[in-house]
Amino acid sequence: MRLLHTSDWHLGQTLHNFDRTHEHQCFLDWLLETIVAEQVDALLIAGDIFDNSNPSAASQRQLYRFLQQARARAPQLDIVIVAGNHDSPGRLEAPGPLLEAHGTKVVGHVVRGADGGIDLERLVVPLTDRHGAVKAWCVAIPFLRPGDVPRVDLAAEDGGPAAGAPVDAYLSGIALLYRQAYALARTRCANGAGNQAIVAMGHCHMVGGDSSPDSERRILIGGTEALPSSMFDPGIAYAALGHLHLAQKVGKQEHLRYCGSPLPLSFAEIGYQHQVLRIDLDGDKAKEIVPLHVPRAVELLRVPAQPAPLTQVIAELVGLDLPDAPLHEQPYLEVRVLLDGPEPSLRAQVEAALEGKPVRLAKIEPSRRVVTAAGVDAALSLDQLAQLQPDDIFRRLWQQRFGDDAPADQLAAFAELMLPGDGARDREAA
Structure with a gap:
């Protein structure tokens, strides 16, 4: 049987x-x-x-x-x-x-x-x-x-x-x-x-x-x-x-x-x-x-194979050569980028590099070089946490993730987010 x-x-x-x-x-x-x-x-x-x-x-x-x-x-x-x-x-x-x-x-x-x-x-x-x-x-x-x-x-x-x-x-x-x-x-x-x-x-x-x-x-x-x-x-x-x-x-x-x-x-x-x-x-x-x-009807691609700097990634995407295929047969793509800091235009750059290519952008996977600066405590006591203000936490997270002080424009943007709900109307009235 x-x-x-x-x-x-x-x-x-x-x-x-x-x-x-x-x-x-x-x-x-x-x-x-x-x-x-x-x-x-x-x-x-x-x-x-x-x-x-x-x-x-x-x-x-x-x-x-x-x-x-x-x-x-x-x-x-x-x-x-x-x-x-x-x-x-x-x-x-x-x-x-x-x-x-x-x-x-x-x-x-x-x-x-x-x-x-x-x-x-x-x-x-x-x-x-x-x-x-x-x-x-x-x-x-x-x-x-x-x-x-x-x-x-x-x-x-x-x-x-x-x-x-x-x-x-x-x-x-x-x-x-x-x-x-x-x-x-x-x-x-x-x-x-x-x-x-x-x-x-x-x-x-x-x-x-x-x-x-x-x-x-x-x-x-x-x-x-x-x-x-x-x-x-x-x-x-x-x-x-x-x-x-x-x-x-x-x-x-x-x-x-x-x-x-x-x-x-x-x-x-x-x-x-x-x-x-x-x-x-x-x-x-x-x-x-x-x-x-089981035959694979649609391929999955990772570009690059390992996370790489954005300039290298864009170059590989521009050079991507794929055969024409109807939309439902086009491969799925995961883009893997190694970043040193925030990159607000990341998706726009990736999409521009893929313009006209027969591929479906499924995922952008950013990873960052984590550098912990000297003097940053690994953990805080409950008393220390109770004394922290939101902007203190933001500064610490930025320092932990990017290994540098948060830029002034990011601090300003965060402060704006933390304003009370009617803050925008107050500013307009002023």
Whole structure:
């Protein structure tokens, strides 16, 4: 049986206010062709399908059109979707009955019965091959909040915690839920025909996972951020994880994987090789895991590669030679400038240097040489802070950032800002 693992599509995401619908559609078109070409039996989408909990109608149409086309092109394809921390569980599950009729199972949140017990049945999903035979069971766990996890009797768990050891009810509850769902999946395997595998899905931050700067929202609940890989039973053939945008193994274990995002979601991801993962199951084990690299529809550029003085930056921008392209295919540009002091005309100079070039200016990233002058205290006492006036703080900040005294015109401008609300009218009247 062949699986395809993807996550973190973030449909509807904008990059510094530039719409990315074209890039997402290019990925979905490529994914559709890949499903057909690779003869995939099941597609696992491990959360953060949308970029926010209130996605646009266009983003939702993009998702549902893809699901419809995937099922039409690959009639036996099973699709399993779990919600991520960016998704609205209820919104994602709303069309569930319609989607299930066309081979797509959506698990947005944990459901409890009248007795308060968790409905484990809906978390264990059968996966069938192209002939309709069940070859695997998917433990499909969405992003979990404290109210989603079962309450744990910590004193009864494995004989109770070691004396003095810290106990985290949230972590323990997550581990218990995975164990309960896995046990149900094992029962399904025992009652099924042949040697069936168990695959897990989750949207979480695992211990040791490498984050992508600038593009991932930290998951921090009750002081807990990262989860241990020990929550996955050794009998699990593969764990399809979402949340971290950099493709990686968890704890150096081949079968515990983040596939990463299919698109670069910030300039920090310029160097990432974005991908989906193809998993071939043989009985109850993963026989082979192969990355399939996603083509980049729109390039991201950083000019220069490292921050440089403004004159050098302008020269590089003027010399930038790019092929003509329609607006939606033009590369995004981050300009990195090293400044010695304030440069009020920075954007105007950059835009002038780019005039007529087929590129989209997404971001200007200024950095400054920080020189701390001798005699400037690193910290002040509370009494000293209480005695400072706003202009004193302004002077100190200027000195700390630029290593020199604040110019008279900047001090005057700051003083004008600090005037009472009617100061401008008072001056006009005078």
